Amino acid sequence: MKKYLIIPLLVFLSLGVYAQGLYNNGGKIIVGTGACVYISGNYQNETNGTNGSVNLSGTLKVEGNYINNVAASDIITTAGPNASVVFNGTTNQLIAGSTTATFVFPNLTINKVSNNITASKDIQVIDTLKFINGLVDITNSNLTFGLVSVVGGAPSATSMIVATGTGQVKKNWSALGSFTFPVGDFNVVGNYSPVTLNFTSGSFAPAAFVGINLANTRFNDPAIAGSYLNRYWNISQTGITGFTCNAQFQYLPTDVVGTENFISCLRVVPTPFTTFNSANTVLHQLSATALNSFGTFTGALGDNKVLSLKLYLEGLYNGGGLMRQAQGAAGNQYTGTTADDISIELHDPVTYLTPLYTSSNINLATDGNASVMVPGAFTGTYYITVKHRNSITTVSAAPVSFAAPTISYDFSTASTQVFGNNMKNMGGGVFAFYAGDVNSDGAVDGFDLISVENSANAFSTGYIPVDVNGDGVIDGFDLIMAENNVLNFVTTTHP
Numbered sequence: 001m002k003k004y005l006i007i008p009l010l011v012f013l014s015l016g017v018y019a020q021g022l023y024n025n026g027g028k029i030i031v032g033t034g035a036c037v038y039i040s041g042n043y044q045n046e047t048n049g050t051n052g053s054v055n056l057s058g059t060l061k062v063e064g065n066y067i068n069n070v071a072a073s074d075i076i077t078t079a080g081p082n083a084s085v086v087f088n089g090t091t092n093q094l095i096a097g098s099t100t101a102t103f104v105f106p107n108l109t110i111n112k113v114s115n116n117i118t119a120s121k122d123i124q125v126i127d128t129l130k131f132i133n134g135l136v137d138i139t140n141s142n143l144t145f146g147l148v149s150v151v152g153g154a155p156s157a158t159s160m161i162v163a164t165g166t167g168q169v170k171k172n173w174s175a176l177g178s179f180t181f182p183v184g185d186f187n188v189v190g191n192y193s194p195v196t197l198n199f200t201s202g203s204f205a206p207a208a209f210v211g212i213n214l215a216n217t218r219f220n221d222p223a224i225a226g227s228y229l230n231r232y233w234n235i236s237q238t239g240i241t242g243f244t245c246n247a248q249f250q251y252l253p254t255d256v257v258g259t260e261n262f263i264s265c266l267r268v269v270p271t272p273f274t275t276f277n278s279a280n281t282v283l284h285q286l287s288a289t290a291l292n293s294f295g296t297f298t299g300a301l302g303d304n305k306v307l308s309l310k311l312y313l314e315g316l317y318n319g320g321g322l323m324r325q326a327q328g329a330a331g332n333q334y335t336g337t338t339a340d341d342i343s344i345e346l347h348d349p350v351t352y353l354t355p356l357y358t359s360s361n362i363n364l365a366t367d368g369n370a371s372v373m374v375p376g377a378f379t380g381t382y383y384i385t386v387k388h389r390n391s392i393t394t395v396s397a398a399p400v401s402f403a404a405p406t407i408s409y410d411f412s413t414a415s416t417q418v419f420g421n422n423m424k425n426m427g428g429g430v431f432a433f434y435a436g437d438v439n440s441d442g443a444v445d446g447f448d449l450i451s452v453e454n455s456a457n458a459f460s461t462g463y464i465p466v467d468v469n470g471d472g473v474i475d476g477f478d479l480i481m482a483e484n485n486v487l488n489f490v491t492t493t494h495p
Contacts, residue, residue, distance in 0.1 A: 021064045024052045031058040033080060039063060045070045047098070053077040056085075056106065063089035068097040068121075079106035079126070087117055087134070095119040102144075109152075110134040110159065116186075119143065119167075128152045131159040135186055138163055144170040144209070145179070155182035157190035168211030171197075173240060174204045185216040193250050195233055202243025210237045210294075218257070219268050219298045223373055226359045227258030229286075229299035232268070237294055249286040249297060256299075260284075262357075262375040264302020269295040275302040275376075303376030305402060307344070309384070310368045311411040313391050314424050315435035315481065316340060316470045321428070323366045327472030328463035338363045340389070340470065344372055346382035349399035352495040356382065368412055378402045383419070383495060384409055390465040392434040392485075393442060393492045395419040420493030434490045436482035438465040442492040444485040452478050 021041025031037050035058035042064035045052045052070055054060065057080030066087070068075050076083070084107040087093055092115040095103055102122040110117065112134030119136065123143045130152035136143065143161060145151075149171070153159065163169050163183040171179050178198040185191050195212055212235050218224055219232040231251050249265065256263070265276040265286035276288035279299055286299050316323035316339050323339040325332045334340070342364050346357040357378060364370045381399035397419055400409055415421040415431050423431040436444035438451050455466040455474040468478035 021062075026052045028053050028055065030055040031060060031083075033057040033082065035059070036061060042067060043075070044068075045075050045097070045099075047071065056080065056083040058082075059084045059086060061086040061088055062093070064091075065094040065096065066103070067094070068099040068101065068103065070099055070101070072100055074099075074101045074104050076104060076106070079104075083107065084109060086111055088112055089115070091115050093117045095121055095123065097121065105129075110136060116162075125149050129182075131155045131182065133159050135159070135190060136161045137165075137186065138167040138169065139165040141165075141167040142170055142211070143167070144172065147172045147174050151180065151182050155192065155194065157184065157192040160184045160190065160192050160194075162186045162190075163213040164215060165213070168213050168236070170209045170211040172207065172209045173199065174206075174208065176200060176202070181212045183212060183214060185214065187216060191216060191252055191254075193231060193233075193252065193255075195235070195250070196248040197235075198246045199240075200244045200246065202245070203241050205239035205241075208237070208239030210235065210240070216255075219296065219300075221268060223273070223304075224268070224298070224300045225361070226301055226357075226373065227256075227260070227262040227375065228301070229255045229263065230257060231255045232296055232298035234269075234296050235294040243292060245291045245294075247288045247291055247297070249299075251284050251286065251299060253284055262301055262377060263299040265297060266300050266302060267295050267297050268300075275304075278302060301373050301375045304373040305376055305378065305404075306371055306406045307374050307384075307402075308369065308371045308406070308408045309344070309386070309411065310409075311342075311364070311370070311386060311394075312368045312426065312430060312432035313340065313364070313388060313435065313470075314426070314432040315390060315468050317426050317430070317432050319426075319428070321367065321430060323364075323368065324470060325366060326463060326470040327467075329461055329472065331472075333463045334363070337365045337367070339366045340364050342370060343387040345385040345387070346374070346378060346402075347385055347395075347494075349381050349383060352383060352395075355385075374402065374407075385494070386411070386433070387440075388433065389440070390435060390438045390468055392422065392437050392444065392490055393440075393494075394422060394433045395492075395494045419495060422490075422493045434485050435468050436485045436490070437492075438468065438482070440465075444482060444490045446486065448482050449479065449486060452482050 025046040038061045044067040047069040055078040086109040088111045104124045107127045109130040111132040116135040126146045160182045164185045180196040214233045260281045263279040267274040318324045326340040343360040345355045348354040359372045384396040415423045438448045452466045460474045468481045
């Protein structure tokens, strides 16, 4: 039977039990093999002592905070082969203090009924980190697994390491082999998204390690659009050379934006992007094989094709092959040279009404150029359909081949570039998409005129669809432009 004893065998300065737990101001505590010290409150090493420490061969259970204020010395100075620390409080527990020393645990068990553990100091686990229940949020500190460390218990969304700060979960490495980092994020609820690394070759210097943290958001790059994950992982290493490593990343179905089948594993840092395997949509996993360097990994459109378009919008066209920038209440709606944004769709060449791919919020420059990434899976021919907030939806004259890695299509050179010759001649060899479909119903008609007139009578301003000419003010100029297209019976035409 396990013994539950508090054994203060050697006391060099002062050791006391106080209302909040155990306060050690220089005493030495020895916990023998098989013994257990149970602290129902905090354990605190104070700064006045020079010998405050625990010689641990048994188990130390702590319900409160675990605090060390001794400048450069850890709480546990000697540990036996079965020594263990257990955090099992019912409130949020802190691993903290003013010390500069790393908190070293021979074995650590997380067995909390409720709430979590927050670490503001570096942690090292020598042998086993066992998860029964509870989260360890390392914030901006590091948690390091030693060379022989293992993860015990059953890591999950309610029992894992939260690694979304600047701190890393690190693993010391000295030989080939595999390790799963039990990491995830917590925002209202936990999301478990572990990473498994398997080194199949390489040389490992003393103290070599791999470090990982993550973010539960889209990687911030304009090329990450369409279909992607709201999650990415940062991986770095020190002291490992000439290596080959296979990586596996677990994501959640709720991380997926767009179509999961289009997503592949991408290394987005360093640039240029590197595409690896397609996502496993059954297990919701990404994988990258034969890595010889690390960086930042996420899921997004893999083996992308670049679709470059040129087109003009009647409402913004300013002559000379240039458009004005759409205006909002405070001036230019978009920064740089963006005139406005558009959406593109790829449609089946046989059954047009079936859209196969959509990408929205694409910047259209004042010179009429726009580009978008399209998944590499699209290798056939497709009608290109372009939509804009108050212009007639316009379709390419014929299906366009996507066999090449780059595709270009210029709508602007002739009305024959679009299905049904459905564009307006702006003069000077430039053709533009008709303006005035402010309700996006496929026709410029009386309903659009009523909307524009009502807004003009109300002196409306801003970046709104009824501002047909995009100058930020709804007035007679918008009404005239829309009315001209009503009189010409302008409607969307498609196969």
